[in-house]
Amino acid sequence: MKQPTIHDVAERAGVSKSLVSLVMREPDRVSDASRQAVLEAAAELGYRPNAVARSLVQRRTRVIGVVLSDLHNPFFADVADGIEEAATLRGYRALLSSGFLDAKRERAALEMMLELRVDGLIMLGSMMKVAKIEKVATSLPVTLLGRHTTSKVVDSVGVDDSAGARAAVDHLVALGHERIAHISAGEAAGAPRRQSGYKKAMRRHGLEDQIRSVKADFTERGGARAMTEILASGDLPTAVFAPNDFAAVGAMEVIDSAGLDIPGDVSLVGYDNLGLAALPRIALTTIGQPRADLGRTAVRLVLERLDEDRKTARHEVAPPKLVVRATTGPPRHDARG
Amino acid sequence: MKQPTIHDVAERAGVSKSLVSLVMREPDRVSDASRQAVLEAAAELGYRPNAVARSLVQRRTRVIGVVLSDLHNPFFADVADGIEEAATLRGYRALLSSGFLDAKRERAALEMMLELRVDGLIMLGSMMKVAKIEKVATSLPVTLLGRHTTSKVVDSVGVDDSAGARAAVDHLVALGHERIAHISAGEAAGAPRRQSGYKKAMRRHGLEDQIRSVKADFTERGGARAMTEILASGDLPTAVFAPNDFAAVGAMEVIDSAGLDIPGDVSLVGYDNLGLAALPRIALTTIGQPRADLGRTAVRLVLERLDEDRKTARHEVAPPKLVVRATTGPPRHDARG
DNA sequence: AGATCCTCATGGAACGTTCCAATAGGTTTC
DNA sequence: GAAACCTATTGGAACGTTCCATGAGGATCT
Secondary structure, three states: OOOOOHHHHHHHHOOOHHHHHHHHHOHHHOOHHHHHHHHHHHHHHOOOOOHHHHHHHHOOOOEEEEEEOOOOOHHHHHHHHHHHHHHHHOOOEEEEEEOOOOHHHHHHHHHHHHHOOOOEEEEEOOOOOHHHHHHHOOOOOEEEEOOOOOOOOOEEEEEOHHHHHHHHHHHHHHOOOOOEEEEEOOOOOOHHHHHHHHHHHHHHOOOHHHOOEEEOOOOHHHHHHHHHHHHHOOOOOOEEEOOOHHHHHHHHHHHHHOOOOOOOOOEEEOOEOOHHHHOOOOOOEEEEOOHHHHHHHHHHHHHHHHHOOOOOOOEEEEOOEEEOOOOOOOOOOHHHO | OOOOOHHHHHHHHOOOHHHHHHHHHOHHHOOHHHHHHHHHHHHHHOOOOOHHHHHHHHOOOOEEEEEEOOOOOHHHHHHHHHHHHHHHHOOOEEEEEEOOOOHHHHHHHHHHHHHOOOOEEEEEOOOOOHHHHHHHOOOOOEEEEOOOOOOOOOEEEEEOHHHHHHHHHHHHHHOOOOOEEEEEOOOOOOHHHHHHHHHHHHHHOOOHHHOOEEEOOOOHHHHHHHHHHHHHOOOOOOEEEOOOHHHHHHHHHHHHHOOOOOOOOOEEEOOEOOHHHHOOOOOOEEEEOOHHHHHHHHHHHHHHHHHOOOOOOOEEEEOOEEEOOOOOOOOOOOOOO
């Protein structure tokens, strides 16, 4: 059960521990004979360098900690892909810990990362107060992903949600829609900007008197509830723009079971381009975000501070992308009287 | 940027480093005055214990490493919930790393965990060879989750995939089906037992000459390809049992676009009961598993070895549960005349 | 032939903790 | 009033590496 150490390898190979260390790090700087002897001894013993000891003396771990608020959100999985890829490429490793949508557990996850002395930190969709995060950021580079901030210490990377909403409205208007309703998700991350983007876009098209917003949240159930409310009003819009794909799917269910056709009677646009939006039976028109790119960018921001000594905060914003599928089409002519 | 150490705290509080250490670990064993002085100094400096140094001297990290083959699979998210919960309860922490459905990257993730000297390891849906994992298991407790093994060194926890497959077949037979095809996922975790369970169940019903298996994998695309192959054969079964929900959804797309009706022309059963299976437009009949429980059990198995010195391997099996939705129904009588 | 310069290898300090044996000083016991 | 026993605290070794200054020995130069 006990793991062999560098000393064991040194003894077996008949060299000093320093030489073993050198072989592990820079094999070229060692004579052929020694290198071979060391590698052989290491293989025979099943030696594996102890990262704990190395981290202690080097005072860095080459690990980027990723605290993600919710493991279930497929959005984060793609972002994590990008993080992992970029980190590996630069000689770092990514280690994940979940906050499970709970500020307290998120705090515990963060604390663990700090005690483990990760070199940098990426927080995905954090639920913690920015002030707390800023305090953490005094001791290591921290990047906030999927959440806006104008902090002077914490970097951030996100998508231009306002532009995403505009793209959705523009698309619907181009199809001929005018009566476009919005389901909002209140104050949840990203939601306010999507809502204001929707309103701004409507105004730009001279449709300010068509602005109509129903409050809900980011869940399927919330979307269903909002859509039920819209149907009950008796005043059916020709298109609905939901705050995310889950809410859109909820709305979709309600529209389906009311016997209405999508997009014949109502066009529907979601947000996030989750995997489920691509399922042929769902085929949801939605706004995509370059998820893996966001992850890569977050890593870059961390490493700029770590390896290139950047001191001032940066806030990167990526452009969203309209993904047209089968839930949007031209409005019925008779409906537009 | 430099973090304060135990020495800094000791100096500021006017005590020895040993006393500071004691205050951090067992505050009751220290006089009130000293304790207060130390805690005050620690707070003022923003001291945070260095887990790296502690791990080195204690030769354990109190971390359970979780290597998961695929972050995108919602199945694992639930399992991870259970792991995290159980670990925290027992004073351990869970740290995740993804293998991204690639044996090489999984191996790298595993290697990192080993170098970090995690105390125990849980592998979720691993794609690695059992022999490799057994070798790892000689140096720390390893539990394999979602994959079967009769290993004498590695513990495992999973669902009785054979019983799950039987439940699927029994359900279809009860509806009147006889020509039931299976899409298999080859050697991927859990797949072989689902396949053999299918075959066994078919035989039990006297349907051995109806056994038909098409090889694919656990992805949507794989399911689609297999279903395309089945359709192209010209010999359409009345029901298809897929190896998981993703593959089932892939098959569903192909059936849909061939103009066939589900379940009118073909009944379809998935496996895993993912969230997407519950979407009304999908409404997939599938086999559910107690996911969080699996995670909790995995932690228990690791800790039994760690803290209770168990030496012999254990293999825990949980029962699966049939979830009937809208993709299964009685076969057409004329069998497509 | 001595000085200089390589290449290869070594020993020891350091990293920030924990843990243990030891100590100082006070209190209780007989 | 000495012995025995507390309680509160301390110094130093140890954990397994890396890194640096140093050295041994051979080749090259003047």
